[in-house]
Amino acid sequence: MKKTLLSVGTLALWALGASSVFAQSAKATIGNDNGMVISRHIYGQFAEHLGRGIYDGFWVDAKMPVKKQDRVRLDIVDALKKIKIPNLRWPGGCFADEYHWRDGIGVRTGRPKMVNTNWGGVTEDNSFGTHEFLELCKLLNTEPYITGNVGSGTVQEMSNWVEYLNFDGKSPLSDLRAKNGHPKPYNVTFWGVGNESWGCGGNMTPEHYADEYKRYAIFAKDYGNNKLKKIATGPAGDNYNWTEVVMKNVKKDIWGIALHYYTLPTGDWNDKGPATGFTEAAYFNTLKNGLRMEEFVTKHSAIMDKYDPDKKVALVVDEWGVWTNSEPGTNPGFLYQQNSLRDALVAATTLNIFNNHADRVKLANLAQTINVLQALILTQKEKIILTPTYHVFDMFKVHQDAKLLPIKLDVPDYEFDGKKLPAVNVSASKDAAGKIHLTIVNIDNNKAIDFKADLGNATWSTVSGQILTGTDVTNINTFTNPNNIKLVAFNDAKKDGNNISVKLPAHSIVSLELK
Incomplete structure (x- = not known):
């Protein structure tokens, strides 16, 4: 796991300190498309x-x-x-x-x-x-x-x-x-x-x-x-x-x-x-x-x-x-x-x-x-x-205009001051070329999450991704620092049989392409 944390997509994790241990896990089951199209x-x-x-x-x-x-x-x-x-x-x-x-x-x-x-x-x-x-x-x-x-x-x-x-x-x-x-x-x-x-x-x-x-x-x-x-x-x-x-x-x-x-x-x-x-x-x-x-x-x-x-x-x-x-x-x-x-x-x-x-x-x-x-x-x-x-x-x-893939989620909570919110949300689709796309959001401000998704009978062999995150949720882009928050390659997703395993940093957005 320590080697995984060194990938480009999660360098921001180092700035978050020890609190960002992958102490929580989330699971998803992704079904087959039923013809419904995301307009x-x-x-x-x-x-x-x-x-x-x-x-x-x-x-x-x-x-x-x-x-x-x-x-x-x-x-x-x-x-x-x-x-x-x-x-x-x-x-x-x-x-x-x-x-x-x-x-x-x-x-x-x-x-x-x-x-x-x-x-x-x-x-x-x-x-x-x-x-x-x-x-x-x-x-x-x-x-x-x-x-x-x-x-x-x-x-x-x-x-x-x-x-x-x-x-x-x-x-x-x-x-x-x-x-x-x-x-x-x-x-x-x-x-x-x-x-x-x-x-x-x-x-x-x-x-x-x-x-x-x-x-x-x-x-x-x-x-x-x-x-x-x-x-x-x-x-x-x-x-x-x-x-x-x-x-x-x-x-x-x-x-x-x-x-x-x-x-x-x-x-x-x-x-x-x-x-x-x-x-x-x-x-x-x-x-x-x-x-x-x-x-x-x-x-x-x-x-x-x-x-x-x-x-x-x-x-x-x-x-x-x-x-x-x-x-x-x-x-x-x-x-x-x-x-x-x-x-x-x-x-x-x-x-x-x-x-x-x-x-x-x-x-x-x-x-x-x-x-x-x-x-x-x-x-x-x-x-x-x-x-x-x-x-x-x-x-x-x-x-x-891709076909929606239905998702069932079992996710941990983001807890603050005695209140709770579901920490992870996801949507998935399959495009005309047969590629599957997942967009995954971890809103937890402090904890990284180990996310696993079961793709059922979907056929795919490789995964690539991008991530949007930062050292703090208050981070902004300015006219003197316009690229403070930008997309970078994400390499912390891997194939595990027909499942996909993803290491989601705190307060991050990850997009994955499976083909």
Whole structure:
């Protein structure tokens, strides 16, 4: 065992001292696939007009000395293409329900300005609008997910937006699209019918929203062979009544219902806790709150099963992630926060939950892509850094559109201050080439774990892997030390008959490929 500890993937273990002895063990049984596919759209991202997410994020000053296409930063595009983001949600969020799409088309110098009342009270110049967003999606090779304005908009406004983007015939709106530089339709498929209609999107009751949804949805037309996937505003967290009412009253013309849940370190919206320099108590509480996603997905899915036993309606978790206090000295309305190994552990755990609920969860969006909340990328003028969470999405991209392999787990607890959490979570899949991928998370802050999995009758002969870990869960990447937390090769997995044995360091994320 001492020789095993010398491998590259677990060098960080030495910094943890004697407490990281492999004193605990976890077991898993991995079954055969039953044809269920992990939708690639679970790995979607979110870009709202909020803080430095769009402006000074994706869309920069024309004079900034970075490689650009128009004003889109191409180093960011390249980084996101590497992790194969499948869809990008826009323009919000709360911003969507005060956004009027006609303000963001045409000659940029002639576009009207507006006040972003939700996020910092700043002036929005509308230089980044519909065409700019869709050109960004083209650069990213990703599908657009547009959220329509139900809160302050009209049925006609959303109906016209759909026609403007998707109609491949002669009409005033398709002519306008051609005049603005795009004769062919964009064929946008994913459409959100409002956002958080129980709150910033209109303070509606679920009964009222269900009626509004049906009214908006019937006028959002399919054009040609492009069939819209309409997504209803769903609940926040444990608002099970909202799901019940919407599923009961909206009988057709619905592709998905959205769920929003943010992991707050403290659980208190007034003081969410810092992104850095936190204690183990704060770490434990953050993971405890993050693991509630399993409860929410399970219970909302059970309600959906009552009205949709064939699981035709998707559960769309289109806002999720860790939300801390904003970084000191920044505009609190911009929601800029650092990103630590703790956040990566929450992200990996959440993605394992989504994968294992692939029968119902078909799309999800991390909040948010750049410079906002649990971002993948942070920027500082011409510099960018990839956060620990970015590296999680890099590790997990192997699950996209792969067949889910069911798992039974027997794992030890991570104990702190008399409280317990399951220390290990896992998801597994088999891709089109027959390769098996496992993503394994050990959230225990102090103890390494000996993990063994029975692969049954699966055929494989070699294993390779990567690991994301550090000396402490507070570790971050900075503009002076951008590679403090990064992926490295993992060599502490070995074949034992048809079982696999893995030495999991404390607070680590491991991805394995068996072929």
